[in-house]
Amino acid sequence: MRLLYIDIDTLRSDHLGCAGYHRDTTPNIDSIASQGIHFQNVYASDVPCLPSRTAFITGMFGIRNGVVNHGGLAADLRPEGPNRNFFGRFSLGSWASVFFLSGWRTASISSFPFRHGASWWNSGFMEAMNSMRGFGGERADEVLPNAIDWLDRKGKDDDWLLHVHLWDPHTPYTTPDHYGNPFANDPIPDWHTEEVRLTNWELSGPHSAQEPWGFRPDEWGDPPPRQPWDASSMDALKQIFDGYDVGVRYADDAVGVLLNKLEDLGVRDETAVLISSDHGEAFGELGVYADHQAADEATCHIPAVLYWPGIEPHINSGLHYHLDIAATVADLAGVKIPKHWDGQSLADDLTQKNNGGRDHLVLSQGAWSCQRSVRWDDHLYLRTWHDGYHGHWEEEMLFNISDDPHEQHNLAASMPNLTSEGSSILHDWTDEQLARSYSPVDPMETVLDEGGPFHVRGHLPSYLERLRNTGRSRWADVLTERHPEAASRKQ
Numbered sequence: 001m002r003l004l005y006i007d008i009d010t011l012r013s014d015h016l017g018c019a020g021y022h023r024d025t026t027p028n029i030d031s032i033a034s035q036g037i038h039f040q041n042v043y044a045s046d047v048p049c050l051p052s053r054t055a056f057i058t059g060m061f062g063i064r065n066g067v068v069n070h071g072g073l074a075a076d077l078r079p080e081g082p083n084r085n086f087f088g089r090f091s092l093g094s095w096a097s098v099f100f101l102s103g104w105r106t107a108s109i110s111s112f113p114f115r116h117g118a119s120w121w122n123s124g125f126m127e128a129m130n131s132m133r134g135f136g137g138e139r140a141d142e143v144l145p146n147a148i149d150w151l152d153r154k155g156k157d158d159d160w161l162l163h164v165h166l167w168d169p170h171t172p173y174t175t176p177d178h179y180g181n182p183f184a185n186d187p188i189p190d191w192h193t194e195e196v197r198l199t200n201w202e203l204s205g206p207h208s209a210q211e212p213w214g215f216r217p218d219e220w221g222d223p224p225p226r227q228p229w230d231a232s233s234m235d236a237l238k239q240i241f242d243g244y245d246v247g248v249r250y251a252d253d254a255v256g257v258l259l260n261k262l263e264d265l266g267v268r269d270e271t272a273v274l275i276s277s278d279h280g281e282a283f284g285e286l287g288v289y290a291d292h293q294a295a296d297e298a299t300c301h302i303p304a305v306l307y308w309p310g311i312e313p314h315i316n317s318g319l320h321y322h323l324d325i326a327a328t329v330a331d332l333a334g335v336k337i338p339k340h341w342d343g344q345s346l347a348d349d350l351t352q353k354n355n356g357g358r359d360h361l362v363l364s365q366g367a368w369s370c371q372r373s374v375r376w377d378d379h380l381y382l383r384t385w386h387d388g389y390h391g392h393w394e395e396e397m398l399f400n401i402s403d404d405p406h407e408q409h410n411l412a413a414s415m416p417n418l419t420s421e422g423s424s425i426l427h428d429w430t431d432e433q434l435a436r437s438y439s440p441v442d443p444m445e446t447v448l449d450e451g452g453p454f455h456v457r458g459h460l461p462s463y464l465e466r467l468r469n470t471g472r473s474r475w476a477d478v479l480t481e482r483h484p485e486a487a488s489r490k491q
Helices: 027-035 049-058 095-101 112-116 140-154 194-201 234-265 322-332 347-351 416-436 443-449 460-469 473-482 484-488
Strands: 002-008 037-043 105-109 127-129 160-166 271-276 289-291 301-307 314-316 360-365 370-376 379-386 396-400
Touching (some): 027 234, 027 301, 049 112, 049 322, 095 160, 105 140, 127 140, 140 234, 234 289, 301 322, 370 443, 379 416, 379 443, 396 416, 473 484
Parallel strands (some): 037 314
Antiparallel strands (some): 037 301, 271 301, 360 370, 370 379, 379 396
């Protein structure tokens, strides 16, 4: 058996052709979806990058493994305490380790562990290759030579797992100029009207319409050609959408190269292929552009397609965590699933074309804001403890994802029964998880005690000034009232 796991950073679920997107962004991923299982409702339990991949590799929710932030104490795995054995549960029980312990050759091509100080990602990989000398964000053309070389050497062998990480859809959008723009003549999604843009233009927060680069337009230096200073016009907005979608298509081309290599080696039909992501990307949802800052639909809903030899192609519409996909792949490979994993295998459901799925999912964001959400039936309930300086975010929000997938209409006040139901599910889930954890302390509380999410710490005083200078004093007043200590802190 062989397994190729193509991990495409920041790949939004509804920007794939097989998901009905109007642009031809993913012909190669679509081919895998047509030959295998297209999971339509997979969500990352914890976002963004570090919490998501930590949950995937450990098999555990962030509230249990301790990682919900990008810095501070909640960016490191929770110590196991006096019951830690020689190897440690996280080491022997990682996703890669269970394959390694079953006799598989395991390899990862990714700069993610270095970028995020996440050495635990490499646990269980016999080979861990960082394909660049920077801090992540390498283009597919920088990654592919390493992957092709590995496949040339090992691809015909049996029982291997190869993880290939592609960054191309991640902001800033840096697809080479010579690639051009395949979508120059394609309109942006029709949900994002001029009315939506004008509404969002008046909002606050990092990566808002006036600051899609962070807290100020030049926060990352001069913008590359594919990502403008702001969303000040529909033309600029199209540039943002195009920049992202071109990155998606560039990554998809790399998927095609890898599939062709398997074909050239004569092992294409015998190799399982999993394509997924760590999180999505917002393009106006909750007022956020070109980033991933909430525990919402745009950020947590991720694509997942799986080709597995012997399983007939079909669509699976059940609600699943990305942890469930990890457990499913291990189960299908005949690898023993550790008892402490939170992921549930769908292997039996897939062979019988059953949807399976969970009644509800609880999702978490702790790096840009402090939020947890509940996804159930048609609804998404959002509870916010730290707004990440998005002044328009309410403490409780509720959206009908079927009717309003882009989260334009907060129904919390008008539908109190559903809001209460979401809150109750979240409360019960939190109590259940803390009772199962190594520590009674919720890592989200740790983030709040440290001063809030990593990416917004220390930014508020200067951002308040910018808000007032750009005609958004209303939000400056709201944020000053909500965050008095941060607002008065000297920079």
